[in-house]
Amino acid sequence: MSTQSTNVVLLIGTIVIISLMKPDCTAVTEEYNGFKLCVTSRRGIKDLSHRNLTDVPSNLSNNTQYLDISYNLIQSLNGAQFSRLFQLCFLKVTHCGLQEISPTAFSHTPALKFLNISHNNLHVIPDISVKQLEILDLGNNLFTSYRIPESFQNFSHLDLLSIGSTAAPSVSYSDFDPLMNVPVHHLVLGAGIPWKNYESGSLAKMKSLQKVSIRASFCGNFRMFENVLVDLNVTKAKSLRFIAFFPDNCQVNGDPFENLRTMPFIQNLTIENTWINSSFMEMFLKNVWLSSVYDLSFVNMTYNEDTPDGFQFHTLNHTINVSSVTFNGINHYQYKYPTFNMSFEAFSRLTYLKFSGTGMNILPCRVMSALPSLETLDLSDNLLSESGFWWILCSHTSVFPKLRQLSLSKNRFRSLSIISQKMNEMKTLESLDLSFNSISLDGDCSWPAGMKELNLGNNNLGNSVFQYLSSNFERIDLSKTGITAITQEALSCFPKLTHLKLSSNSIRVIPADLSLPTLLSLYIDQNAITSIPREALGGVPKIQTLSAGSNPFVCSCDSHWFVADFNKSLLLDWPLNYTCSTPPSFAGLQLSEFKTSELSCETGLQVAVALPVIIVISAAIGLVFYKYDGVWYTKMLWVWIRMKRRGKKCSNLMKNASFSHHAFISYSHQDSDWVDSQLLPSMEGAGFSLCTHERDFVPGEWIIDNIINCVESSYKTLFVLSRHFVQSEWCNYELFFAQHRAISVQRDSLVFILLEPIPADCIPKKFLRLRSILRQQTYLEWPNNERKQQVFWRSLKSMLHMADKSVALKDVALAISDKVALLTDDL
């Protein structure tokens, strides 16, 4: 194997110490994880930080899921404060000067999963017990020992425990005993102060540790640190992170990381927020190269060249296991470019290199060809431009022979046409990130055919950007590029498109004719979209991920289908980021809580819903109608109404008339039982005077004369119709009607009672008149049911009530026939 070393000089552009302010990425993630774990509704979020509160507000609504009361003046927590918050899942009380927490503080909040009480003045680790707790941050407090309370045994779901105190410089053997069977995967220990004592074996008790972050320095006593490593080797932790390991004035004696060589489980090693001298770096890397570590990171380090020739690392006669190296944030202590002198040949396994936040403005020549296996190169957040990346003095045989992903984000690149041409040198390149530069569209682009992904986010490009892209692109990120409109025509140039990001633009409308049959993921959040047309999403049949939140949605029927029908599992940001913006009455309402009735929005549905409802109701009414003889009652009602109307009309007329009987009753003698037992007692009992032929006819007179006399002296003529009557008696009356045509026309004077149903065909053909009367005239049907009989009698009585017996029938009959138009008669 070649042991030739290649001198590579990294040219770092900044002269002065650059102070890079980087957020603590892991912490942000934990907090975000907790947020995602807990919050299902925007209403459940209460951020009351920075309010000068002296106590937990007592008027918090009982649906609070997320409560942030950091940066207040709350000194103690107790159960009463949280008694109503049974849904509380995320609680953050940092920077409050908290001094004590009662053991029952969280006994009413069984759902609590995330608790951050770091940066307070707790003098003892609180003796709390919350079964569901997954993330607990007790960092940066003032307790004097790391002795964990017994109650922590009960944290059966605890995954991340962060614990640290600026007043606790030592760890004792039994401190972590209660955590022996708690499934903590990630432990963050310490508060950045130097440790005075560490009793061997303490950390080894936590069997489930996978990830350990130690925030402490061991200056002057690195043997202690070696013991820590031995214990972490026992826990088989895979990932180690040392934060603030060397303060600026730390004296390193010996080789603190020598144990790394015999720790077979370590995979990831991170050194963070620390001062590193080039002399230490040489020693440290020798250990790493001989270890099992494959992911090595330096985050926010201050680099000091204390060796006269810079960093020297010549001899390497074995390949190293490290395949991923990250430098994220380097502050240069010296006012000069650092010098690296090391062999790259040994890095045959290096696939990932990140060199970010270093101030680099010129890419060292040999990097392009000296890292044969490099697949991902991240040079984001530097000061590179076209001329610095393709430095004019360099000449190379091969340019990143295996590079697939290149990030040049957050640099100073300008020309898209030049970049596109240069990328053709990188034969295997698939993905390029040019976000956060100053790219302009300055001419035609010729992208490498194999390139599939381009990120141009956060460059000011405009609507024409699509013309400058390759039709081979599968993933395009155009977030925040000043796009105001998209058309299907522009998008149809990308037949292989699977991922499209258009977040943070000013797009108003999603084209309804959108048709991207291969698209899997679409981001259109933070635009000016008011609704998402159903047809547009019909044009992306394979969509798996959609992000469309933070748009000014109109809460109307346009949004209804989206709320009601769209498969929400495809939405990354549902429901929190979807809120109504108009109409004003709904502004701020979470879209998921916008309930408009489906009925008011969909016509087809209206019919579909209304029809069965109407049918059911009709059927129900019909059934009730049938069951309770609605037909009979309706007929009665009809009779009643007509009578009342007629009654009014005729009342004047009748005022002066007089009769000797209210009614003449005509019936077949076969029905005389009914007449004698029912009709007469009922009516006469009610004060009506009735004339019947059996009782009142004058003997000796011809029956017809008798009838006529009786009829003439009665206000009404009442026929009791039955089959017998129709067949035997009717002929008499036919004659009568023939003679007294005028009277017969005044139909109101005739009342028909149907004792039994008489089908029309039972009536002999010759009795046309009767048929016609039964068809036109209302008649009363005799019911069998007793309740109905009541109604029957009442109807009958009111029919006869209109009678007044003071005027002779004749006059009345004449008067009536004068007033009432003659109806055409079938006779």
Ligand SMILES: *[C@@H]1O[C@H](CO)[C@@H](O)[C@H](O)[C@H]1NC(C)=O
């Ligand atoms: C707790 O809050 C502090 C202060 O905001 C933050 O730095 C830390 O990351 C938080 N802890 C977790 C686990 O999120």
Ligand SMILES: *[C@@H]1O[C@H](CO)[C@@H](O)[C@H](O)[C@H]1NC(C)=O
């Ligand atoms: C809190 O108090 C400080 C000074 O006592 C004041 O400057 C600040 O405005 C107050 N903050 C709020 C939110 O009331």
Ligand SMILES: *[C@@H]1O[C@H](CO)[C@@H](O)[C@H](O)[C@H]1NC(C)=O
């Ligand atoms: C709770 O009370 C405080 C005053 O004590 C008030 O400012 C706040 O609006 C109240 N919050 C609710 C949700 O009622």
Ligand SMILES: *[C@@H]1O[C@H](CO)[C@@H](O)[C@H](O)[C@H]1NC(C)=O
């Ligand atoms: C939550 O509070 C509301 C009123 O703010 C009340 O109607 C409801 O019953 C409470 N829920 C429970 C479970 O206490």
Ligand SMILES: *[C@@H]1O[C@H](CO)[C@@H](O)[C@H](O)[C@H]1NC(C)=O
């Ligand atoms: C753990 O919880 C059980 C009941 O769930 C309780 O009896 C026991 O005292 C708790 N242990 C500690 C150390 O608090």
Ligand SMILES: *[C@@H]1O[C@H](CO)[C@@H](O)[C@H](O)[C@H]1NC(C)=O
């Ligand atoms: C780590 O553990 C392995 C066995 O699991 C052992 O061989 C090795 O010596 C240990 N290393 C240290 C530094 O304790």
Ligand SMILES: *[C@@H]1O[C@H](CO)[C@@H](O)[C@H](O)[C@H]1NC(C)=O
């Ligand atoms: C780094 O070098 C400086 C001298 O340049 C020395 O004072 C300091 O102790 C060294 N620090 C470490 C961590 O080696």
Ligand SMILES: *[C@@H]1O[C@H](CO)[C@@H](O)[C@H](O)[C@H]1NC(C)=O
């Ligand atoms: C970077 O590390 C230094 C110590 O070397 C520390 O003072 C500073 O706060 C760190 N910066 C960030 C952003 O963590």
Ligand SMILES: *[C@@H]1O[C@H](CO)[C@@H](O)[C@H](O)[C@H]1NC(C)=O
């Ligand atoms: C390097 O990795 C290989 C497997 O990838 C492994 O067998 C070997 O033990 C590792 N080297 C060290 C020093 O752990």
Ligand SMILES: *[C@@H]1O[C@H](CO)[C@@H](O)[C@H](O)[C@H]1NC(C)=O
């Ligand atoms: C270790 O590093 C790899 C990348 O090299 C990463 O994917 C993995 O998440 C890291 N593991 C931990 C526990 O940080």
Ligand SMILES: *[C@@H]1O[C@H](CO)[C@@H](O)[C@H](O)[C@H]1NC(C)=O
């Ligand atoms: C590798 O180099 C070391 C010195 O750094 C030497 O001790 C060792 O014998 C060499 N091994 C081989 C295989 O050449």
Ligand SMILES: *[C@@H]1O[C@H](CO)[C@@H](O)[C@H](O)[C@H]1NC(C)=O
């Ligand atoms: C929700 O919107 C905010 C602000 O627009 C954004 O920062 C956040 O990432 C979005 N959340 C999701 C899950 O997309």
